[in-house]
Amino acid sequence: MGIIKVENIRVFAHHGCLKEETKIGSHYRVDLEVKANLQTSANTDKLTDTVDYVFLNRVIKEEMNVPSALLETVAKRILNRIFTEDSMVKKATVWVSKLNPPIGGDVERVTIKMTDRRKK
Template sequence: MDKIYLNKMEFYGYHGLFPEENKLGQRFYVDLILAVDLYKAGKTDNMADSVNYGSIFQVTKEIVEGAARNLVEAVADDIAEALLGEFDKITACTVKIYKPDPPIPGHYQSVAVEIYREKK
């Protein structure tokens, strides 16, 4: 299957278990891998035969910057469900969400979750 990648989209949201995360918010980065048959788009050079990246970004932004969730796992699942539901051409997706600054003592670049979902 062909793939579309959207890498390191940056958003500001209020997800987390700790009160300071819900009050102060924090940065989140999202990577998407979208399974889409791109054969026809490659031949026709017509956007109607692909998926609009700007629309994908907007759906993702609305979720990450929207209602607060306790777990980034839930945010990732919300993104996958929305993308699979709103875009007919997407047959599966991988969603990876990074929290670069979680309130966890220690030295690390980030924490992240990654989920894979496909249409049933």
């Protein structure tokens, strides 16, 4: 097994429980870690034998573009798409952070972390 990380993906999106949040939008940070067998690609040097991090980044950007009330919903959609569209991924963890959340205090970010693994 090996690990591929795509870190500090910055996006502007429209998530939140408050009407103003979904209308105005906010800045987010997304981090992703996937586990897959990287031995074949290490030997063949072929993109088709590994998990393409361009694909991972695209999934994150597309799913972040779909407004949701909860970050948990966004994270679950990201994980579902990764497992549906790339059979090489065995386990994945995603962190979705809302930067400067409107929670009445000096808070840098609120982060949810969700992990899933391929069902047999």
